[in-house]
Amino acid sequence: MDRDRKSRITIAVDLDEVTADTVSKRLVRYRADYGVELSQEEIRGKQIRDAVPLERKEAVEACLDEPGFSRDIPVMPDAQRVLQSLSTRFDIFVATSAMDHPVSLYDRYLWLQEYLPFLTDRSYVFCGSKRILKADFLIDDNPRNLEMFSGTGILFTAHHNIYERRFTRVNDWEEVAAYFERVR
Numbered sequence: 001m002d003r004d005r006k007s008r009i010t011i012a013v014d015l016d017e018v019t020a021d022t023v024s025k026r027l028v029r030y031r032a033d034y035g036v037e038l039s040q041e042e043i044r045g046k047q048i049r050d051a052v053p054l055e056r057k058e059a060v061e062a063c064l065d066e067p068g069f070s071r072d073i074p075v076m077p078d079a080q081r082v083l084q085s086l087s088t089r090f091d092i093f094v095a096t097s098a099m100d101h102p103v104s105l106y107d108r109y110l111w112l113q114e115y116l117p118f119l120t121d122r123s124y125v126f127c128g129s130k131r132i133l134k135a136d137f138l139i140d141d142n143p144r145n146l147e148m149f150s151g152t153g154i155l156f157t158a159h160h161n162i163y164e165r166r167f168t169r170v171n172d173w174e175e176v177a178a179y180f181e182r183v184r
């Protein structure tokens with residue numbers, strides 16, 4: 001790494017529900033498994049596991065441990081374009097707490113290779129805790145990850161975090177682009 005690159009601002013971005021639209025795939029899967037929709041209203045302000053009937057909770061979470069489940073999750077709208085643009089000015093790292101679902105690790109690796117080909121695998125951070133991250137910014141939908149982050153945390157809007165008020169919020173990748181336009 002040359003001297004210029006070393007001094008560039010670093011941005012860590014989360015995978016699920018920030019770069020990858022994991023919720024969309026989970027809602028499709030829920031409909032396929034149970035024949036009913038889980039509406040946006042039902043999941044507002046809560047995790048999917050807390051929005052489903054108790055007897056379905058375990059199976060709904062178990063999907064995430066199926067080989068292949070994390071391989072074809074849709075990419076979040078505009079994430080590719082904005083990240084590619086940001087990567088010309090900033091050092092981008094994709095940080096995911098992958099230990100929650102260790103089976104997904106290789107799927108996530110392949111997903112990143114396919115959807116974010118402009119990043120090398122040196123930019124992937126598969127971690128147990130995001131507490132260890134040392135970046136200038138972290139974009140994440142999980143307030144808990146932002147709480148323990150030492151840099152500037154940015155909350156990416158997701159169905160479960162809409163009542164969170166403690167962090168700077170971005171609603172989509174266009175707003176991420178606008179935010180970093182102001183960062184020099």
Ligand SMILES: [Mg+2]
Pocket residue numbers: 014015016017018140141142
């Ligand atoms: Mg996430």
